[in-house]
Amino acid sequence: MSEFLNSKYAPLTAYTPGEQPRDRKYIKLNTNELPYPPSDAVIEAAKRAAGTLNLYCDPTAKALVSALAERYGVGEDCVAVGNGSDEVLSFIFMGFCERGVVIPEISYGFYPVYADLYRINAEKLPLLPDLSIDPRDYYGKNKTIVIANPNAPTGLALSRDQIEYILIENPSSLVCIDEAYVDFGGESCVPLLSKYKNLLVVMTFSKSRALAGGRLGFALGAPSVIADINKLKYSTNPYNVNTVTQACGIAALSAREYYDGKVETVKRTRQTLTDGLRRLGFTVADSAANFVFAAHETLPGRAYFTALRESGVLVRHFNVPEIENYNRISVGTPEEIEKLLEITEKILYNVR
Ligand SMILES: *Cc1c(COP(=O)(O)O)cnc(C)c1O
Numbered sequence: 001m002s003e004f005l006n007s008k009y010a011p012l013t014a015y016t017p018g019e020q021p022r023d024r025k026y027i028k029l030n031t032n033e034l035p036y037p038p039s040d041a042v043i044e045a046a047k048r049a050a051g052t053l054n055l056y057c058d059p060t061a062k063a064l065v066s067a068l069a070e071r072y073g074v075g076e077d078c079v080a081v082g083n084g085s086d087e088v089l090s091f092i093f094m095g096f097c098e099r100g101v102v103i104p105e106i107s108y109g110f111y112p113v114y115a116d117l118y119r120i121n122a123e124k125l126p127l128l129p130d131l132s133i134d135p136r137d138y139y140g141k142n143k144t145i146v147i148a149n150p151n152a153p154t155g156l157a158l159s160r161d162q163i164e165y166i167l168i169e170n171p172s173s174l175v176c177i178d179e180a181y182v183d184f185g186g187e188s189c190v191p192l193l194s195k196y197k198n199l200l201v202v203m204t205f206s207k208s209r210a211l212a213g214g215r216l217g218f219a220l221g222a223p224s225v226i227a228d229i230n231k232l233k234y235s236t237n238p239y240n241v242n243t244v245t246q247a248c249g250i251a252a253l254s255a256r257e258y259y260d261g262k263v264e265t266v267k268r269t270r271q272t273l274t275d276g277l278r279r280l281g282f283t284v285a286d287s288a289a290n291f292v293f294a295a296h297e298t299l300p301g302r303a304y305f306t307a308l309r310e311s312g313v314l315v316r317h318f319n320v321p322e323i324e325n326y327n328r329i330s331v332g333t334p335e336e337i338e339k340l341l342e343i344t345e346k347i348l349y350n351v352r
Contacts, residue, residue, distance in 0.1 A: 008119075015113040018316055027339060029330040030314040032152075032181075032291050034210040036262045036333075039255035042211070042248045049247035057246060059238040064246045067253045068218055072190050077223040080230055081249075083240045085180060085204035085217025086110060091232040092146065092200065092219075093118050096174050100143040104133055106323060108148045108178065127154070127322075131285060131293070135162040139169035148178040150186045153318065153328040155287030160187040167196045174225070176200045181289035183208035183263050184270075190220060197222040207290060208263050209252045214245040266290050270331045276341040277329075280348060291330045293323075299351055301325040307347040313340055 001010060018031035037043070061081045069076040082088035093101065093114035100121040103111045115122035125137045131154045138145055145166065150157040167175050175198055182188045182203070189201050200221035205211035219229060233240055241249075252259065274284045274292055282294040295301060301324050305317035308327075316328040331337065 012116055013113070015110045019314060021314070024312070026309075027313045027332060027336045029291075029332050029336065029340065030316045030328075031212070032207055032289070032328075032330045033212045034207065034262060034266070034290070035331075035336065036210055036265075038210045038214075038248065038252065039258040041255045041258075042251040045247040045251035046244050049244045052243055055243070057239050057241065057243040059234070061241050061246050064241070064249045067250045068220075071253050072220055074190075074193060074220055075223065078193065078220055078226055079218060080221075080226045080233070081216065081218045081241050082233070083217075083237075084206060084215040085178065085202050085219075087215075087240060088202050088217045088219045088229065089146075089176075089178065090114055090117075091229050091236075092144070092174075092176050092202070093120060095228060095232050096176075096225075097144045099173075102138060102141050102143050102145045104147060104151060106131070106151075106154065106320065108152050108180075109318075111146055131323075132156045133158055135166050138166045141170055142173055144174045144176065145170060146176045146178065148180065149189075150181045150184070150288040152181065152289065153291070153316065153323070153326070154285060154293050155181075155289040155291060156285055157186040157288040160189055160192065163189050164192055164196075167192065167199055171198065174198055174200060176202060178202045180204045180207055183259075184267060184290045185288035193220060193222075197225075200225055205249060205252060209259055210262070211245075211248055211252060214248050216241060216245050216249050265334075266331050269334050269337050272334065273329065273331060273337045273341070276337070277344070280341070280344055291328050293326050293328050295325040295327075296348075299348060301327055303351070304344075304347065307350075308340075308343065311343045311347070313343060 064081060065076050065079045068079045097120040101115055102123045105124040105126045112122055128134050135158055177189045179188055179201055192199055200219055202219050205216040270287060277284050277294050282296050284292050284294045301317055305315060305327055308315055
């Protein structure tokens, strides 16, 4: 820390992104990216858009907003876009949590970081012993609620009905549902938007739409809430979604068949991975996301993580007591998963 940093930021613990190593070639199963490239149409759109990079991008992202509104069946005034959903989440913590925020104790690691950054009191609710969320814990909170559904890193999902009760039981609080993984098997809350003005759904192009490096996320919600988010955006960075990314987003929405096909492959591979790990003695919850969360009865989580790394496979381990025996393994290609299972079998053989 330099002597120049505002002292209020001194105690801040920043979010630790999953490694993106460049030193050697790993089988990369640690940050839940899609293991397939963007569609050809998206790559073409990026090339075309690059030719206008001398100009500022459209700060309203009008064409993209309009394509998203059509895709999700909402009005254009119900859509706000951001530089990844992380930025959208940042605006939500920055602007809508005056009475505090309620988050699951085990969830996306960025939530507590934003809470600290904006000096918001965060109430962290424990998961049930099976690592699921009990929706009743979130009733009558009178604070902003942020829940990832499906949750990360567990992969477990609440049903739309369960979320609807959280909305009903918190009529004067904003309920933000982070649907980063919904395309892989969750029930989206988008159909509830017309009924609940306190619902905000946050989504991203980083996972099911193979655009993690493009940084594109968005929120769907009531026009007044969306206008507030845009006010914060115009007070921070009006050009938050660049020209190339806007074009890629539009093209990705048009290439629905391509992405649906990849998502189906990921879901099939997830089953192979789940079955394979269970056969090797792992406890694996039924994931609704593009990763699985697995623990072994005799091989400690950290040891498995390290052994995989030494064999050239990256997964994600969290140094958090409740889940220290688990690893989060992204669903890669069928070939990558086959390799992971082979290596895992060898690791287990060696620790016997
Ligand atoms: C990956 C992820 C995000 C962030 O996605 P970006 O759009 O890449 O910023 C948000 N929420 C959850 C739960 C995630 O896992």
